[in-house]
Amino acid sequence: MRRMTARPANAHQARLLKLLRDGGPNSRAQLGDQIDLSRSKLAVEVDRLLETGLAVADGLAASRGGRRSHNIRLNPELRFLGVDIGATSVDVAVTNAELEILGHLNQPMDVREGPVAVFEQVLSMAAKLRATGLAEGFDGAGIGVPGPVRFPEGVPVAPPIMPGWDGFPVREALSQELGCPVMVDNDVNLMAMGERHAGVARSVGDFLCVKIGTGIGCGIVAGGDVHRGVTGSAGDIGHIQAVPEGRPCACGNRGCLEAHFSGAALARDAVEAAEQGLSEELAARLAANGTLTAVDVAAAAAAGDATALALIREGGNRVGQVIAALVSFFNPGLVVIGGGVTGLGHTLLAAIRTQVYRQSLPLATGNLPIVLGELGPTAGVIGAARLISDHLFSPA
Amino acid sequence: MRRMTARPANAHQARLLKLLRDGGPNSRAQLGDQIDLSRSKLAVEVDRLLETGLAVADGLAASRGGRRSHNIRLNPELRFLGVDIGATSVDVAVTNAELEILGHLNQPMDVREGPVAVFEQVLSMAAKLRATGLAEGFDGAGIGVPGPVRFPEGVPVAPPIMPGWDGFPVREALSQELGCPVMVDNDVNLMAMGERHAGVARSVGDFLCVKIGTGIGCGIVAGGDVHRGVTGSAGDIGHIQAVPEGRPCACGNRGCLEAHFSGAALARDAVEAAEQGLSEELAARLAANGTLTAVDVAAAAAAGDATALALIREGGNRVGQVIAALVSFFNPGLVVIGGGVTGLGHTLLAAIRTQVYRQSLPLATGNLPIVLGELGPTAGVIGAARLISDHLFSPA
DNA sequence: CCCTCTTTGTCCTGTGAGTGGGAAAAGTTG
DNA sequence: CAACTTTTCCCACTCACAGGACAAAGAGGG
Numbered sequence: 075m076r077r078m079t080a081r082p083a084n085a086h087q088a089r090l091l092k093l094l095r096d097g098g099p100n101s102r103a104q105l106g107d108q109i110d111l112s113r114s115k116l117a118v119e120v121d122r123l124l125e126t127g128l129a130v131a132d133g134l135a136a137s138r139g140g141r142r143s144h145n146i147r148l149n150p151e152l153r154f155l156g157v158d159i160g161a162t163s164v165d166v167a168v169t170n171a172e173l174e175i176l177g178h179l180n181q182p183m184d185v186r187e188g189p190v191a192v193f194e195q196v197l198s199m200a201a202k203l204r205a206t207g208l209a210e211g212f213d214g215a216g217i218g219v220p221g222p223v224r225f226p227e228g229v230p231v232a233p234p235i236m237p238g239w240d241g242f243p244v245r246e247a248l249s250q251e252l253g254c255p256v257m258v259d260n261d262v263n264l265m266a267m268g269e270r271h272a273g274v275a276r277s278v279g280d281f282l283c284v285k286i287g288t289g290i291g292c293g294i295v296a297g298g299d300v301h302r303g304v305t306g307s308a309g310d311i312g313h314i315q316a317v318p319e320g321r322p323c324a325c326g327n328r329g330c331l332e333a334h335f336s337g338a339a340l341a342r343d344a345v346e347a348a349e350q351g352l353s354e355e356l357a358a359r360l361a362a363n364g365t366l367t368a369v370d371v372a373a374a375a376a377a378g379d380a381t382a383l384a385l386i387r388e389g390g391n392r393v394g395q396v397i398a399a400l401v402s403f404f405n406p407g408l409v410v411i412g413g414g415v416t417g418l419g420h421t422l423l424a425a426i427r428t429q430v431y432r433q434s435l436p437l438a439t440g441n442l443p444i445v446l447g448e449l450g451p452t453a454g455v456i457g458a459a460r461l462i463s464d465h466l467f468s469p470a
Numbered sequence: 471m472r473r474m475t476a477r478p479a480n481a482h483q484a485r486l487l488k489l490l491r492d493g494g495p496n497s498r499a500q501l502g503d504q505i506d507l508s509r510s511k512l513a514v515e516v517d518r519l520l521e522t523g524l525a526v527a528d529g530l531a532a533s534r535g536g537r538r539s540h541n542i543r544l545n546p547e548l549r550f551l552g553v554d555i556g557a558t559s560v561d562v563a564v565t566n567a568e569l570e571i572l573g574h575l576n577q578p579m580d581v582r583e584g585p586v587a588v589f590e591q592v593l594s595m596a597a598k599l600r601a602t603g604l605a606e607g608f609d610g611a612g613i614g615v616p617g618p619v620r621f622p623e624g625v626p627v628a629p630p631i632m633p634g635w636d637g638f639p640v641r642e643a644l645s646q647e648l649g650c651p652v653m654v655d656n657d658v659n660l661m662a663m664g665e666r667h668a669g670v671a672r673s674v675g676d677f678l679c680v681k682i683g684t685g686i687g688c689g690i691v692a693g694g695d696v697h698r699g700v701t702g703s704a705g706d707i708g709h710i711q712a713v714p715e716g717r718p719c720a721c722g723n724r725g726c727l728e729a730h731f732s733g734a735a736l737a738r739d740a741v742e743a744a745e746q747g748l749s750e751e752l753a754a755r756l757a758a759n760g761t762l763t764a765v766d767v768a769a770a771a772a773a774g775d776a777t778a779l780a781l782i783r784e785g786g787n788r789v790g791q792v793i794a795a796l797v798s799f800f801n802p803g804l805v806v807i808g809g810g811v812t813g814l815g816h817t818l819l820a821a822i823r824t825q826v827y828r829q830s831l832p833l834a835t836g837n838l839p840i841v842l843g844e845l846g847p848t849a850g851v852i853g854a855a856r857l858i859s860d861h862l863f864s865p866a
Numbered sequence: 867c868c869c870t871c872t873t874t875g876t877c878c879t880g881t882g883a884g885t886g887g888g889a890a891a892a893g894t895t896g
Numbered sequence: 897c898a899a900c901t902t903t904t905c906c907c908a909c910t911c912a913c914a915g916g917a918c919a920a921a922g923a924g925g926g
Contacts, residue, residue, distance in 0.1 A: 103874065112914045117875070140873025141921040222833055232833045280700050292799065296692050303801020304676050307833045314795040315829055318714070327829060399710040399792070400799055403688065405699020433711055433723060437618055437628045437703045499903065508885050513904070536902025537892040868926090875920075884911085891904070896897100 077211045077254065080126035081470040086111060086119045087128075091467040094129060094148045095172055096271075101135035101143035120146060128152075148172060153208070154462055155215035155252065157196055158261055158454030161185055161235055161288035164192065166199040167455035168208050173271060173463060175452060177208045185220060188238040189247075197251055212254045214466050216458030217244060218261035220289070222307040228258035231306060234325060235289060257461045261285070261454055262309055263300045265447070266293025268457030269410050273448040281406045283447070284311075284397060285413035288337045292400070311400070312336065316392045331396050335389035337368045337414045343385050344371050353381035372417040386418050390425025397426060397444075398433035405438050412447030419446070476522035477866040482507060482515045483524075487863040490525060490544045491568055492667075497531035497539035516542060524548075544568060549604070550858055551611035551648065553592055554657055554850030557581055557631055557684035560588070562595040563851035564604050569667060569859060571848060573604045581616060584634040585643070593647055608650045610862050612854030613640060614657035616685070618703040624654035627702060630721060631685060653857045657681070658705055659696045660853030661843070662689025665806050667856045669844035677802045679843070680707075680793060681809035684733045688796070707796070708732065712788045727792050731785035733764045733810045739781050740767050749777035768813040782814050786821025793822060793840075794829035801834050808843030815842070 082088040086109070093108055094100060100108075106116050123129040124146075132145040148171035156175075158165040162185075167178040179199045185192060203209065221233025228245025230236065249256040266283035269275040275283070275295070283293035292309040294301040302308050312332035313325050320329025333339060344366040348356040355374040360366050374382035397409060409430070411423065427444050447453055478484040482505070489504055490496060496504075502512050519525040520542075528541040544567035552571075554561040558581075563574040575595045581588060599605065617629025624641025626632065645652040662679035665671040671679070671691070679689035688705040690697040698704050708728035709721050716725025729735060740762040744752040751770040756762050770778035793805060805826070807819065823840050843849055 101874090113875080114877085114915080115913055118913095137922060138873065139923065140871080141875080141923090143874060234831070280697075294799075296697055297695070299693070301676075301692050301800075303834070304803040305801060305833050305836070307798075307831065308801035309799065310801070310831060310834065311795075311799050313829075313831055314798050315791065325831065395711065396795070399707075399795060402703075402710050403690075403705065403707050403796055403799070404697075405701060405704035405706070407700040433709075435630070435703065435706060435709055435721065437701050438699070438706065440701070497903090509904080510886080510906085511884055514884095533893060534902070535894065536900080537894085537904080539903060870923100870925085872923075873921085875918100877916105877918080879914105879916090881914085882912095885909085887907090887909100889904105889906085892902085894901075895899085 077213050080128050082128070082467060083122065083469065084119075085469055086115070087123055088467050088469050090119060090123060091128060091148065092464075094146065095463060095467065098172055099132050099145050099147035101145055103138070103143045104135075105146065151210075152213050153211065154459040155200055155209075155212045155254075156455030156458035157200075157215060158218045158264065158451075158458060159185060159192060159196070159220060160261060160454075161220050164196060164199065165451055165455050166196060166203065167452065167459070168200075168203045168212075169456070169459040171213075171463070173456055173459045175456065177203045177206060178452065178455065179203060180451065185236045186238070189242045189244065193248065193251070196248075200252070212252055214255045214257075214462035215248060215252055216264065216461035217248060217256060217258045218264040218454050218458050219244065219258065220261050220291075222305065222310065223258050223260050223302075224306050225259060225302050228256065230258075255462065255466060257465050259300075259458075259461055260291070260293075260302070260306070260309070262291035262293040263302065264293075264457030264461060265412055265453045266295050266300060266410070266457065267460045268449055268453035268455070269412070269447050270295060271460045272456055273453060274410055274445050275408055278408045280404075281408035281410060282397070282400060282404060283410040283412060284393070286336060286393065286411065286415045287413040290332050290336050290393070290413075294404070296404075311396060314396055314399075316396055331392060335392045340371055340385060340389060340415065341365075341367050344374075344382070347381050347385065353379050355379040356382060368415045369417055372415075372419070375418065375421055383421060386421045387425045390418075390422045391429055393422075394426035394429025395433065398430045401430055401434045401438050401442065407442070409442065409444045410447050411444065412450075412453060416446050416450070476524050478524070478863060479518065479865065480515075481865055482511070483519055484863055484865050486515060486519060487524060487544065488860075490542065491859060491863065494568055495528050495531075495541045495543035497541055499534070499539050500531075501542065547606075548609050549607065550855040551596055551608045551650075552851030552854035553596075553611060554614045554660065554847075554854060555581060555588060555592070555616060556657060556850075557616050560592060560595070561847055561851050562592060562599065563848065563855070564599045564608075565852070565855040567609075567859070569852055569855045571852065573599045573602060574848065574851065575599060576847065581632045582634070585638045585640065589644065589647070592644075596648070608648055610651045610653075610858035611644060611648055612660065612857035613644060613652060613654045614660040614850050614854050615640065615654065616657050616683075616687075618701065618706065619654050619656050619698075620702050621655060621698050624652065626654075651858065651862060653861050655696075655854075655857055656687070656689075656698070656702070656705070657850055658687035658689045659698065660689075660857060661808055661849045662691050662696060662806070662853065663856045664845055664849035664851070664853030665808070665843050666691060668852055669849060670806055670841050671804055674804045676800075677804035677806060678793070678796060678800060679806040679808060680789070682732060682789065682807065682811045683809040686728050686732050686789070686809075690800070692800075707792060710792055710795075712792055727788060731788045736767055736781060736785060736811065737761070737763050740770075740778070743777050743781065749775050751775040752778060764811045765813055768811075768815070771814065771817055779817060782817045783821045786814075786818045787825055789818075790822035790825025791829065794826045797826055797830045797834050797838065802838070805838065805840040806843050807840065808846075808849060812842050812846070 132147040135143045152171035230239045290312040313330045316331040317329040321333040323330035323333035348360040528543040531539040548567035626635045686708040709726045712727040713725040717729040719726035719729035744756040755766045
């Protein structure tokens with residue numbers, strides 16, 4: 075099949091495509107209810123979408139008391155690729171035009187191997203997904219990278235944890251390789267977009283999405299749009315000082331949040347506790363695997379291990395303290411916690427909530443839910459698909 | 471003269487009005503260069519503005535090499551009222567449609583006296599300005615209050631420092647009294663809008679405006695728009711914890727930024743230092759006036775008093791630490807420092823800069839000016855006038 | 867099964883916004 | 897005074913869109 079090359083010709087068509095994407099198949103009449111257009115104009119625009127192949131007819135809709143309407147849906151053969159490059163692993167997924175995940179692969183991998191090696195991996199994963207018959211090609215791809223991105227150009231800038239990526243033309247290179255349009259963004263921003271599209275943040279216009287993985291970052295959504303800042307580094311909260319004169323951090327300062335709590339810091343603390351004999355549970359796991367991760371700490375905590383619980387609580391307090399400051403500043407309507415350490419679950423959440431509710435003013439916290447992300451590892455790839463579909467479903 | 475009641479009938483007219491407001495008198499041809507409309511259409515819309523009296527003809531423009539053009543300007547009889555209610559004083563100013571200040575009054579006053587007493591004062595100041603012949607009436611008024619505001623309704627909500635104002639229908643009451651449209655916002659947001667309209671932040675789309683007066687607040691401008699948060703309390707950074715287990719604050723917590731550095735805290739510290747005999751300069755001023763304010767500290771510092779300088783530096787460090795966190799989070803293109811304590815000048819600025827440049831990542835601080843506000847006490851009233859003019863110069 | 871009512875889809879025309887060209891008016895420059 | 901510019905006014909033409917008329921298709925009642 076030839077890939078779709080059409081783009082909406084005007085704002086109406088773009089609007090219709092987004093309605094179909096977010097609301098699934100719809101009858102012409104239902105579309106008419108949601109959009110402010112005369113029936114004649116609507117019919118013309120829908121016909122154009124059918125002509126260009128962006129949408130297709132899909133049988134008859136149920137009757138609403140009169141003549142039955144024809145259903146319209148986005149072309150079911152459209153395929154988006156969502157790529158979420160984390161610090162230690164890559165997620166690649168294929169979605170249809172409604173951003174439903176049709177296939178999803180995850181592989182451990184170190185970003186520090188550099189863009190060339192990583193993209194080789196990504197492309198082979200994409201090829202594997204294609205080989206299963208899920209897709210014959212891709213109409214667009216969204217890529218998330220764990221660092222700041224100059225958004226318009228799709229180029230990482232000065233990424234602390236991924237040297238070698240600085241200035242690498244990710245967007246252009248992948249667009250060339252995949253033969254389709256590509257958009258690049260920070261992985262945390264994509265997670266926020268994912269949760270907003272299909273997760274807990276559906277229909278919330280102002281919220282924060284804190285991702286605690288190997289590092290810590292924060293997606294900022296203001297007025298429905300992602301705020302990226304002037305250099306694309308907005309949300310980079312890992313190096314906010316959480317502890318005056320605290321631990322040294324890789325960035326050269328002391329007391330950075332990331333140095334005190336993150337997947338990496340937690341693992342280090344756990345190993346230390348195990349070696350000092352503070353926790354049998356952790357020691358046993360260390361002996362078994364030779365190493366510890368956040369998952370081990372979560373398991374130990376679930377088993378009631380006091381040391382593990384204390385580690386989580388202390389970390390939660392640190393993060394909560396920073397989030398409390400951000401809540402006072404930003405006054406969001408929701409805070410979503412996501413990333414690798416969400417396995418720590420309720421213990422972590424409780425510690426964070428305690429800090430935030432205690433330290434921020436009642437007006438800001440009064441009706442502020444602080445919840446775990448709903449989509450887990452798929453948030454990033456869904457957000458990536460959403461990014462490119464937003465781009466492609468806008469007037470050219 | 472009857473007040474203008476016309477409003478722009480469409481987006482083109484609104485656009486033209488804003489061009490005339492921000493760019494001053496302009497010829498039709500110059501307007502044509504700035505707006506994407508055919509000459510014929512432009513002529514029609516300009517004529518309508520002239521008909522409704524929103525704009526007037528204003529002589530001939532200089533020739534650009536051919537026939538001379540007629541100048542168009544906003545009706546010079548339009549008057550906006552800008553009101554900036556601070557914790558301890560009120561500013562009231564009259565502007566023309568181009569937001570130039572024609573008259574400005576300032577009076578000490580305590581907000582805690584409640585809305586009725588304050589508005590009596592404001593109305594009498596407005597009447598005084600009117601009596602000078604500057605205005606025969608007002609076409610709109612913008613009001614800034616020192617606390618969170620539910621923006622669409624123009625009602626203060628749960629303002630910590632102004633009990634008695636909670637839920638008071640400021641917008642409606644003043645609209646009734648003044649007989650013109652009124653908009654209400656947080657005073658810090660208005661300061662940000664003022665600096666953006668006519669001060670250092672001209673043409674900066676993403677910046678923070680930190681106002682250090684009796685308390686501390688922060689105006690947030692993202693993508694050219696003020697971010698107010700879901701409950702209108704965004705930017706309320708005075709109660710972010712700056713010192714773990716620090717001084718008790720009126721809010722019930724400990725270590726709030728505001729408890730450690732603000733006009734009020736600085737005055738308290740200065741008195742304490744004077745009484746302990748740490749500073750002759752401050753002691754002399756205390757003896758002379760019976761009290762000390764930020765102005766005294768500034769004067770003492772200017773005279774080289776070591777204690778005063780130390781107080782300023784320490785305060786600057788505290789604020790700088792918080793701003794550093796906000797810079798990491800928000801990634802602004804500019805930070806403006808304003809409010810009553812700007813008299814502390816370079817010493818304060820240097821302390822803040824040091825902290826921010828040290829604690830935030832280079833990508834965020836690389837090209838980040840941190841400067842004093844340019845407009846001083848007029849920022850608030852200009853912002854207020856801007857607020858109402860933005861409202862009135864939008865399609866109805 | 868027939869009749870009426872409702873909903874959906876199509877066609878057609880009127881309207882108003884907006885564009886673009888040309889001519890007249892009003893300048894400047896040499 | 898002639899040649900050239902710029903502004904302004906006027907007019908015809910295009911285009912998007914609304915809204916009504918009408919046909920098609922189905923539901924439901926007698």
